[in-house]
Amino acid sequence: MAHHNLLPRQYLILGLVAVCAPLGDTCLSRGMTQLPAITLAHPATLIAAVFTPWIAVGIALLIGFFASYLTALSWADLTFVLPATAFGNVIVALLSRFWLLEAISLERWAGIVLITVGVGFVANGPSLTERPAAAGALPAIPKQVQEEQAR
Amino acid sequence: MTVPVFSVGFWPATAMIAAIVLLSTTGEVLTAAAMKSIGDLDDIRAHSGMKGAILAVVTCPLFFAGVSFLAFAFFSLLFALNHLNLSLVAPASASLTLVTNAIAGKIFLKENVDRRRWTSAILVCIGVYLLAH
Numbered sequence: 527m528a529h530h531n532l533l534p535r536q537y538l539i540l541g542l543v544a545v546c547a548p549l550g551d552t553c554l555s556r557g558m559t560q561l562p563a564i565t566l567a568h569p570a571t572l573i574a575a576v577f578t579p580w581i582a583v584g585i586a587l588l589i590g591f592f593a594s595y596l597t598a599l600s601w602a603d604l605t606f607v608l609p610a611t612a613f614g615n616v617i618v619a620l621l622s623r624f625w626l627l628e629a630i631s632l633e634r635w636a637g638i639v640l641i642t643v644g645v646g647f648v649a650n651g652p653s654l655t656e657r658p659a660a661a662g663a664l665p666a667i668p669k670q671v672q673e674e675q676a677r
Numbered sequence: 678m679t680v681p682v683f684s685v686g687f688w689p690a691t692a693m694i695a696a697i698v699l700l701s702t703t704g705e706v707l708t709a710a711a712m713k714s715i716g717d718l719d720d721i722r723a724h725s726g727m728k729g730a731i732l733a734v735v736t737c738p739l740f741f742a743g744v745s746f747l748a749f750a751f752f753s754l755l756f757a758l759n760h761l762n763l764s765l766v767a768p769a770s771a772s773l774t775l776v777t778n779a780i781a782g783k784i785f786l787k788e789n790v791d792r793r794r795w796t797s798a799i800l801v802c803i804g805v806y807l808l809a810h
Contacts, residue, residue: 535719536719551767554754554755554758555758555763555767558755558758558759559758559763561759563759563760564755564756564759566756572752572755572756575755596708596712596718596734597718597719599708599709599712599713600712600713600715600716600717600718600719601717601718601719603709603782603786603788603789604705604706604709604778604782604786604788605778605779605782605783605788605790605794605798606794608705608774608775608778608779608798609775609797609798609801612771612775612801612804612805615771615804615805615808616808619808633807634807634808636804636807637803637804637805637806637807637808638804638808639804640800640801640803640804640807641800641801641804641805641808642804643800644796644797644798644799644800644801644804645797645801647793647796647797647800648793648794648797650793651791651793651794652789655787655788655789656789
């Protein structure tokens, strides 16, 4: 497994992955708790929920997350990218402590430390599994570029 | 006064969380496989522009299979949030998804999930649980 160093813009993409997901989830939670109980008998009400303001903002943030997530998956392993998504929880907790001045319990500080150590562990390692070229692995040149060169 | 953890009962709550975990793991593995088959999006964007990058993604059938599963996972999350507390659904589904993705990444994507990545997945899993519980 060779070491793949990330470029600054790739760290920026991972940062967007980390920030957009928890903020989007928070908006969704706020929007869904404001709605009356939804049952399986009326699934259309779930579709209508998408157009309420908090849920719409949540979805916009999650679209930003998804675009960054797809970009990251194109140059890094899934098991490398996923811990970055969890680091967003730490960002939200720190914002709530130092910006909203909320109290954070000892249990939560322990959670912050564990996630930070876990993300640091994986971030210091290789971002992509090295595959032998002969084993029908990933092309060195992206498929889209190869197709355009062939034309 | 104690607030019931499983307001809809233990098994329905477990089924809702299991549905989120299984659907999102399947979606993420399929999406990761699609992105690997497409190639580095930064390279494609540098060569063919943003339009070329978008075209490369939206013309990949595996991507749509992955997105479909992620959409099902999203609606099952909305459904679960409507019946269960965020403090139960978020840590449980986020923690379990990390572990199931590490297993699925090793089995289906043939990723080199070494000791470093297992340790990371378990530390983050416990950390998310402590943070969100």
